[in-house]
Structure formats: structure tokens, C-alpha cells
Amino acid sequence: MEHRKLAFIGAGNMSRSLISGLIQAGYPADLIIAANPSFPKLDGLAAEFGIATTQDNADAAARAEVLVLAVKPQMMAAMLAKLVQTTGGLQGKLLISIAAGISLDRLEQMTGGHDRLIRTMPNTPSLLGLGMTGLYAKPHIGQADRDYCEQMMQAVGKTLWVGAEDGINQVIAAAGSAPAYFFLFMEAMAEEAQKRGFSAAEARLLVQQTALGAAQMVAANPQLSLAELRAQVTSKGGTTAEAIRCFQEQGLAPLVSQAMAAAVARARELETQL
Ligand SMILES: NC(=O)C1=CN([C@@H]2O[C@H](COP(=O)(O)OP(=O)(O)OC[C@H]3O[C@@H](n4cnc5c(N)ncnc54)[C@H](OP(=O)(O)O)[C@@H]3O)[C@@H](O)[C@H]2O)C=CC1
Numbered sequence: 001m002e003h004r005k006l007a008f009i010g011a012g013n014m015s016r017s018l019i020s021g022l023i024q025a026g027y028p029a030d031l032i033i034a035a036n037p038s039f040p041k042l043d044g045l046a047a048e049f050g051i052a053t054t055q056d057n058a059d060a061a062a063r064a065e066v067l068v069l070a071v072k073p074q075m076m077a078a079m080l081a082k083l084v085q086t087t088g089g090l091q092g093k094l095l096i097s098i099a100a101g102i103s104l105d106r107l108e109q110m111t112g113g114h115d116r117l118i119r120t121m122p123n124t125p126s127l128l129g130l131g132m133t134g135l136y137a138k139p140h141i142g143q144a145d146r147d148y149c150e151q152m153m154q155a156v157g158k159t160l161w162v163g164a165e166d167g168i169n170q171v172i173a174a175a176g177s178a179p180a181y182f183f184l185f186m187e188a189m190a191e192e193a194q195k196r197g198f199s200a201a202e203a204r205l206l207v208q209q210t211a212l213g214a215a216q217m218v219a220a221n222p223q224l225s226l227a228e229l230r231a232q233v234t235s236k237g238g239t240t241a242e243a244i245r246c247f248q249e250q251g252l253a254p255l256v257s258q259a260m261a262a263a264v265a266r267a268r269e270l271e272t273q274l
Pocket residue numbers: 009010011012013014015035036037038041057069070071072073075078079098099100121122123124176177
């Protein structure tokens with residue numbers, strides 16, 4: 001992939017995931033800089049990945065061609081206003097936002113009219129090169145910038161372009177937030193396994209290895225639907241059938257639907273508030 005000088009503005013959980021994945025994929029550490037107000041996260045990133053760090057966003061911006069906007073959505077307006085003021089503008093830079101709930105129009109306003117912007121929605125498994133990222137750009141964004149952003153996210157996982165900006169909110173529900181849904185499900189399973197006599201370590205092993213195996217089964221068998229994979233486990237009159245019947249009777253599918261709708265609704269609400 002093309003290697004441009006890359007600055008992460010905000011060095012929290014998601015930036016760490018992306019930086020780790022990029023370094024593992026061979027992105028040169030000396031082309032990456034991370035900016036953050038507090039030292040401990042910066043020191044950790046410098047020690048672990050050998051990247052440059054700074055507490056000064058303007059310094060990071062001056063040393064990069066591409067800025068990844070990775071602060072919490074609620075911090076974005078103030079951060080960008082100060083950055084534009086201290087740098088005198090972001091001309092010539094590609095800005096890639098990973099923030100939930102901030103539209104491209106709003107980002108353009110926050111940057112005083114800068115419109116070389118791409119909106120993305122990654123997730124934390126990028127840390128392991130197993131991320132899933134949605135991407136959206138307006139039609140005027142050039143192919144070279146689209147390719148760069150796509151390749152950057154492909155270095156840390158899989159990518160999916162969406163054809164309309166609200167598709168990013170749908171990606172949040174299906175992928176950005178979704179690792180937490182699986183963690184929640186695994187937490188519940190591990191808790192129950194402990195109640196049934198396993199130690200915490202044993203319960204975690206049972207759950208994590210099964211989740212990993214199930215996900216690998218899905219990835220390794222694209223010719224089989226998810227329902228077919230489920231059917232392979234579900235012997236007629238057997239144990240799985242009873243567990244599945246219980247999930248279905250208790251409304252798992254409508255519950256998942258409601259949870260995903262709640263994530264989308266929150267993303268849209270943030271878009272009107274920030
Ligand atoms: N976590 C996730 O799974 C995902 C998150 N995202 C998006 O990524 C973005 C970051 O989220 P996440 O990494 O979880 O959040 P974190 O809180 O972990 O990271 C945000 C970082 O921004 C830093 N920060 C605060 N103010 C500034 C500033 N003015 N300039 C530079 N850095 C600043 C914070 O520093 P300090 O803590 O020292 O104040 C913190 O390290 C959000 O917009 C979120 O919507 C997108 C997809 C998935």
C-alpha cells in the first residue's frame with residue numbers, strides 16, 4: 001500500500017487498535033505520529049510501536065499528509081476549531097474521521113470549510129488485523145485518496161464502502177459497536193458456566209474457543225448460510241434444539257433488532273446534537 005505521513009489526533013482505544021494493526025501490516029513506524037493531551041498513552045504507543053508522539057495536535061498535523069480524527073465525538077468541534085486556528089488551516093491534508101455521529105457536512109463546518117474528508121467506521125479487532133471498517137466519501141473525493149484510505153483500513157481488516165452517508169450509521173450497528181454485543185453474550189455464557197461449576201479460567205476458555213471456532217466456521221464456509229451452519233450443530237431432538245428453542249421463544253431476533261435500531265438512533269441523534 002501507499003505509505004503517506006499519517007497523524008492520529010487522539011490516541012485512545014481505537015487509535016491504538018489501528019496503529020497496532022498498521023505496524024503489524026508493515027506500515028513504517030517513522031511515518032506515524034500520534035497526538036494526545038496525556039502522556040501515559042503516548043508513552044505506551046512510542047514504547048510498543050516505535051511511532052512518534054506529541055501533546056501538540058498542530059505539531060502532529062504539520063508533520064503529516066493525512067490526519068485521522070480520533071477524539072470522542074463530543075470533543076471534535078473544540079479540537080478542530082483549535083487545530084484550524086493554530087495551524088492556520090488544513091490545506092493539502094486528507095482528513096479521515098473515525099468518529100460516530102458526526103456527518104461530513106458538520107466536519108466541514110468544524111474545519112472552517114475543509115472538504116477533503118472521508119468518513120469511516122472501524123472497530124477494535126483492527127488491533128489484531130481482524131477489523132471491519134465501513135467507508136463513505138462524497139463524490140468529489142479523488143480516487144487516490146479513496147484508495148489510500150481503503151488500503152489503510154484493509155491493512156487492519158476488511159472494508160465495505162457504503163453508497164450513502166447514513167450507511168455509516170448502519171455499519172456502526174452491525175460492526176462498529178458489535179464487538180461489544182459478542183462480548184456481552186460471552187460474558188453471560190461465561191458467568192453461567194461458572195455457576196455450573198467451572199472456574200473463571202475454564203469458563204473463559206470454553207466460551208472464547210467456541211466463539212473463535214464458530215466465527216472461523218462462518219469465514220471458512222462462505223457456501224453455507226448461517227442458518228445451515230446452525231443446523232449442522234442442531235441434532236433433531238437433541239440438546240442444541242432445546243437451547244435454540246429457548247432463545248427463539250424469548251425473542252432473541254427482535255431483541256437484536258431493537259438493539260441495532262437503538263445504536264442507529266443514537267448515531268443519528270448525535271448527528272443532530274454535535
Ligand atoms: N472504541 C471503539 O470501538 C470505536 C470508536 N470509534 C470512534 O473513535 C473515536 C475515539 O474513540 P475511542 O478511541 O474509543 O475513545 P478514547 O476515549 O479511548 O480516545 C479518545 C482520545 O482522545 C484524546 N483527546 C481528548 N481530547 C483531545 C484533543 N483535544 N486532542 C487530541 N486528543 C484528545 C483522549 O485523551 P485523554 O484520555 O488523555 O483525555 C483519548 O486518548 C470516537 O469518535 C469514536 O466514535 C469508532 C469505532 C469504534
